[in-house]
Amino acid sequence: MLHLRIMAPGTMTEGVLAALENDEAVTGLAVFRGAAIRPPGDVITAQVAREAANDVVDKLRVLKVHQEGSIEIEQVGTWLSRSGFEAELHTPGSSADSVVWAEVTQRSYDETELNWTFLSFLTLATVIASIAIVTDSQILTVGAMVLGPEFGPIAALGVALVRRRFVLLQLAIRTLVLGFVVAIALTIVLALIGRALGWITLDDVIGPRPGTAFIYTPDKWSFIVAVVAGAAGVLSMTSSKSVGLAGVFISVTTVPAAGNIALGVAFGNGSTIWGSVAQLLLNVAGMALAGWVTLAIQQSVWSRISVRRARHLAAPRRML
Numbered sequence: 001m002l003h004l005r006i007m008a009p010g011t012m013t014e015g016v017l018a019a020l021e022n023d024e025a026v027t028g029l030a031v032f033r034g035a036a037i038r039p040p041g042d043v044i045t046a047q048v049a050r051e052a053a054n055d056v057v058d059k060l061r062v063l064k065v066h067q068e069g070s071i072e073i074e075q076v077g078t079w080l081s082r083s084g085f086e087a088e089l090h091t092p093g094s095s096a097d098s099v100v101w102a103e104v105t106q107r108s109y110d111e112t113e114l115n116w117t118f119l120s121f122l123t124l125a126t127v128i129a130s131i132a133i134v135t136d137s138q139i140l141t142v143g144a145m146v147l148g149p150e151f152g153p154i155a156a157l158g159v160a161l162v163r164r165r166f167v168l169l170q171l172a173i174r175t176l177v178l179g180f181v182v183a184i185a186l187t188i189v190l191a192l193i194g195r196a197l198g199w200i201t202l203d204d205v206i207g208p209r210p211g212t213a214f215i216y217t218p219d220k221w222s223f224i225v226a227v228v229a230g231a232a233g234v235l236s237m238t239s240s241k242s243v244g245l246a247g248v249f250i251s252v253t254t255v256p257a258a259g260n261i262a263l264g265v266a267f268g269n270g271s272t273i274w275g276s277v278a279q280l281l282l283n284v285a286g287m288a289l290a291g292w293v294t295l296a297i298q299q300s301v302w303s304r305i306s307v308r309r310a311r312h313l314a315a316p317r318r319m320l
Contacts, residue, residue: 001076001084002048002100006060008069009041010034016044019059024090025052027083039069047076047084049091053100073103099238099298101163107237108159111152112171119182121149122255126183127190129259134194134204136211141256148255150176154284155234158291162299176284180258187262195266205263205272215256216264216275218282226252226286234291238298254283 004026008016013031020026028047035043048056053073060071125147132140153172160169194200214222229251257280264272 001079001081001088002050002053003074003076004044004046004048004056005072005074006044006046006065006069007036007039007041008044008065009039012063012065012068013042013044015063016060016065019063020044020046020056023052023056023059025049025087026056027081027087036069041069047079047081047087049084049088050100051088051091051098053098053102057100057102071102073100099295101299104159104238105163105165105168108152108156108165108168109171111149112156112168112175114171114175114178118149118175119179121147122179123183123186125149125255126187126258126262129256130187130191130263131259132256133209133212133215133260133263134200136209138211141212141215141253142250144255144259145250145253150179150254150284151233151287153179154230154287155237155291157288158234158293158295161292162295180280184258184262184265187259188265191263191266200263200266202267202269205267206269212256215253215260216272216279218275218279222253222279222282223286226283227290230287230290231294233287234294238295252283252287254280257283 006016010033013033017029017031020029026046026048028045030045032043032045034041057071057073060066065071125144128140128147129144132138132144153175156168156172160166160172191200257276260276261273261280264270264276
C-alpha cells in the first residue's frame with residue numbers, strides 16, 4: 001500500500017474527494033478542512049493500492065492539484081487493514097511488479113543532480129580504481145565499482161526517453177559527462193604526483209595485470225553483461241522490492257575504466273587510453289539501452305493493466 005497526502009485549495013477538495021471515492025483501490029480516505037496554511041486549503045489523506053497509483057495520480061494531475069497544491073506519495077512498510085486488503089484484491093496486477101512513474105521520475109531527477117556529493121563519490125571511486133589497477137587488486141576493483149554513483153544518471157537516460165522528459169535527458173547526459181571528466185582529471189593529477197614520487201611506474205600501467213586486464217580489453221561479453229546488469233538495475237529501481245543494485249554495480253566496469261584512462265593519460269600510453277574509453281562507452285551504452293527497453297516494456301504492460309482495470313471498474317463483481 002501507498003500513503004497519499006494531498007494539500008489542495010478548498011475549491012478543489014470536492015473534486016479530489018470525488019475522484020478518490022469512486023476508485024475501489026483507495027481506502028482510509030480522510031479530509032481535514034482548513035488544515036493547510038501554505039498553500040491555504042484542506043489536507044486529504046488516503047491509502048492506495050500500489051498497482052493503482054499511476055491511475056490515481058493521473059486523475060489528480062488532470063485536476064491540476066500538483067499546480068495549486070501538492071501530492072505526496074509514501075511507501076507503507078507495514079499495514080493492517082481489512083479494507084486495504086480488499087482494495088488490493090480489487091486491483092489487477094502485482095504490487096511488487098507495479099511501477100509508480102511519479103516515484104521513478106522524481107528519483108531520476110534527484111540522482112541526476114550534478115552536485116558536490118556526486119562528484120566526490122565518483123572521484124573517490126575512480127581514484128580507488130586506479131590504485132586497484134596499479135596493485136592489480138580485484139578486491140579494490142570491486143570496491144570502486146560499488147562506490148561509484150554513476151548508475152543513477154545512466155538509468156535516468158532510459159526514464160527520460162520512455163517518459164519523454166527531455167530536460168531530464170539533458171541533465172543525465174551533463175551529469176555523466178562532467179562527472180567523469182572531473183573524476184578522471186583529478187585522478188590524472190594524483191597519478192602524475194604518484195609518478196613524480198616514484199610510487200607508480202610505466203610497468204604498473206602496461207605490465208601484466210591478470211586480475212584487472214578486463215578493464216581495458218572490451219569484448220562482446222562486456223556489452224552483454226552491461227545489458228543484463230542495466231535491465232536488472234532498472235527492475236530493482238522500479239520495483240517495490242529494491243534488491244540487486246549492489247550486484248549491478250559490481251558487474252560493470254565503468255569506474256575502473258575511468259581510472260585506467262587517468263593512468264593512461266598520466267603515462268601517455270595510447271593503447272591503455274583507447275581500450276579503457278571503449279570499455280567505458282560500451283558499458284554506459286549497454287546499460288542505457290537495457291534500461292530504456294526494460295522501462296518501455298514495463299510502461300506497455302502497465303498501460304494494458306490500466307485499461308483492464310478501467311473495464312473491471314465498470315463491472316465490480318468481475319474483480320472478485
